[in-house]
Amino acid sequence: xxxxxxxxxxxxxxxxxxxxxxxxxxxxxxxxxxxxxxxxxxxxxxxxxxxxxxxxxxxxxxxxxxxxxxxxxxxxxxxxxxx
Numbered sequence: 001x002x003x004x005x006x007x008x009x010x011x012x013x014x015x016x017x018x019x020x021x022x023x024x025x026x027x028x029x030x031x032x033x034x035x036x037x038x039x040x041x042x043x044x045x046x047x048x049x050x051x052x053x054x055x056x057x058x059x060x061x062x063x064x065x066x067x068x069x070x071x072x073x074x075x076x077x078x079x080x081x082x083x
Contacts, residue, residue: 036046
């Protein structure tokens with residue numbers, strides 16, 4: 001079974017871990033949303049991109065190539081500049 005927020009919370013609906021799990025899930029959603037928005041995307045757009053990447057191998061390759069170029073070509077990377 002795929003682990004989701006819903007089934008994790010269902011499994012721990014009550015008891016000592018329930019509140020800690022709820023806080024962790026809330027924190028994750030909040031932080032993820034902040035990061036996504038800081039990149040200029042809406043959460044809906046990010047989710048759409050994620051779904052497209054999951055189903056489109058050609059798009060995944062394009063993104064991987066661009067990410068490799070971006071990582072290797074950054075001035076502020078580990079091997080020079082600010083790092």
